[in-house]
Amino acid sequence: MxxxxxxxxxxxxxxxxxxxxxxxxxxxxxxxxxxxxxxxxxxxxxxxxxxxxxxxxxxxxxxxxxxxxxxxxxxxxxxxxxxxxxxxxxxxxxxxxxxxxxxxxxxxxxxxxxxxxxxxxxxxxxxxxxxxxxxxxxxxxxxxxxxxxxxxxxxxxxxxxxxxxxxxxxxxxxxxxxxxxxxxxxxxxxxxxxxxxxxxxxxxxxxxxLKGLGSRFSLFNLPPETAIDSKAFSAVVREGKATKVLTDDSEKIRELRKIDGSKEEVVDLESFFGTLVRGNKHVL
The missing domain is CATH 3.40.50.300 (P-loop containing nucleotide triphosphate hydrolases)
Structure with a gap:
């Protein structure tokens, strides 16, 4: 086959x-x-x-x-x-x-x-x-x-x-x-x-x-003043009063959780798609 x-x-x-x-x-x-x-x-x-x-x-x-x-x-x-x-x-x-x-x-x-x-x-x-x-x-x-x-x-x-x-x-x-x-x-x-x-x-x-997408990736809402190296993550989108960060790197996930004011979202296809397209970055 x-x-x-x-x-x-x-x-x-x-x-x-x-x-x-x-x-x-x-x-x-x-x-x-x-x-x-x-x-x-x-x-x-x-x-x-x-x-x-x-x-x-x-x-x-x-x-x-x-x-x-x-x-x-x-x-x-x-x-x-x-x-x-x-x-x-x-x-x-x-x-x-x-x-x-x-x-x-x-x-x-x-x-x-x-x-x-x-x-x-x-x-x-x-x-x-x-x-x-x-x-x-x-x-x-x-x-x-x-x-x-x-x-x-x-x-x-x-x-x-x-x-x-x-x-x-x-x-x-x-x-x-x-x-x-x-x-x-x-x-x-x-x-x-x-x-x-x-x-x-x-x-x-x-x-x-599609299965397990939410367990592979994490999406964070960070305070807008947070300094972020966009090249280090799957996607970074700055919108309004927040910065959205998408990543599948376990070490970076632990670091993001320690940031004051950080809020972690459950990743579904809609949030994954929207963040990746607005961040316009390959994560292959």
């Missing part, structure tokens, strides 16, 4: 003079939900397009040990832009996918679309955003793939449908499938991710397991 389902090395992508992805390395753990978390514009979608061979890039990408040209049918993809099937109805989209994809189950797609309450003979262009998202999810889930890639797959879904979709995605990994899931919504990532990477301004700031 491969150690990495997808391996990305020194990926770079420019749009004119704008560097959207800045030489990142990224490895997907097989059989797990691998989340790529970051604010809009972080470079997540460009990274996915590069993995799928939809844009030209520099660097090296392998999928299940092969190039994308050899592994394409082993991947199922839900894009951020959901306009490809607009001229079709769900019924016609299923027929087209049956002709184009050797790993596609028309029966499963129709069943999922029924569960999503989609009108089978109505043009997809007339659908709401949530209905379009449901259509793409049904098509993706109907493919017998080894890797499922979801780019912001819950946009427009109501809370009940969102929870159902997140459970479906989690179940893929429980059945041995590998998932790459991009989002800027932290509670969603907390629900389903096993491993997560934080991307910001085209760079990967952190990669690690």
């Amino acid at each position: 491969l150690d990495e389902a997808i391996e990305v090395k020194n990926l770079r992508k420019n749009y004119g003079k704008f560097e959207a992805v800045k030489g990142i390395d990224l490895s997907l753990v097989p059989g797990k939900v691998n989340a790529l978390l970051g604010p809009n514009g972080a470079g997540k979608t460009t990274t996915l397009k590069s993995i799928l061979g939809l844009v030209q890039y520099s660097g090296e990408i392998t999928i299940l040990g092969e190039k994308i040209s050899m592994a394409r049918e082993r991947i199922s993809f839900v894009p951020e832009d959901k306009s490809f099937y607009d001229s079709l109805s769900p019924e016609k989209a299923i027929k087209m996918c049956s002709l184009l994809m050797g790993n596609f189950s028309a029966d499963k797609a129709a069943k999922l679309m029924k569960e999503f309450d989609l009108p089978m003979n109505k043009k997809i262009s007339a659908f709401s955003l949530g209905m379009k998202t449901s259509t793409y999810l049904a098509i993706a889930m109907a493919q017998d793939a080894d890797i499922f890639i979801f780019d912001e797959p819950t946009w427009g879904l109501d809370p009940i449908r969102r929870d159902e979709v997140l459970e479906m995605i989690k179940n893929l990994s429980l059945n041995g499938k590998t998932v790459l899931y991009t989002s800027h919504i932290i509670p969603e990532v907390e629900k389903i991710a096993d491993v997560f990477s934080i991307m910001y301004k085209g760079e990967i700031l952190y990669t690690g397991e």
Whole structure:
């Protein structure tokens, strides 16, 4: 079994003079939900397009040990832009996918679309955003793939449908499938991710397991006048009347606890993400 389902090395992508992805390395753990978390514009979608061979890039990408040209049918993809099937109805989209994809189950797609309450003979262009998202999810889930890639797959879904979709995605990994899931919504990532990477301004700031994050890192609120060497910590953010310090160094944690007025917080994904991004520092 491969150690990495997808391996990305020194990926770079420019749009004119704008560097959207800045030489990142990224490895997907097989059989797990691998989340790529970051604010809009972080470079997540460009990274996915590069993995799928939809844009030209520099660097090296392998999928299940092969190039994308050899592994394409082993991947199922839900894009951020959901306009490809607009001229079709769900019924016609299923027929087209049956002709184009050797790993596609028309029966499963129709069943999922029924569960999503989609009108089978109505043009997809007339659908709401949530209905379009449901259509793409049904098509993706109907493919017998080894890797499922979801780019912001819950946009427009109501809370009940969102929870159902997140459970479906989690179940893929429980059945041995590998998932790459991009989002800027932290509670969603907390629900389903096993491993997560934080991307910001085209760079990967952190990669690690979600489980045990709070036991690995500590976050301190210090008085604003506290002298801090920002290079010695994972992230330092000065805001208002406090200085936030994030670290996983046990010796430094003991030192920070001794500072007068120091307050230690429990680290969760939201506080970790916010501090790391505002501090804008790699802790790989």
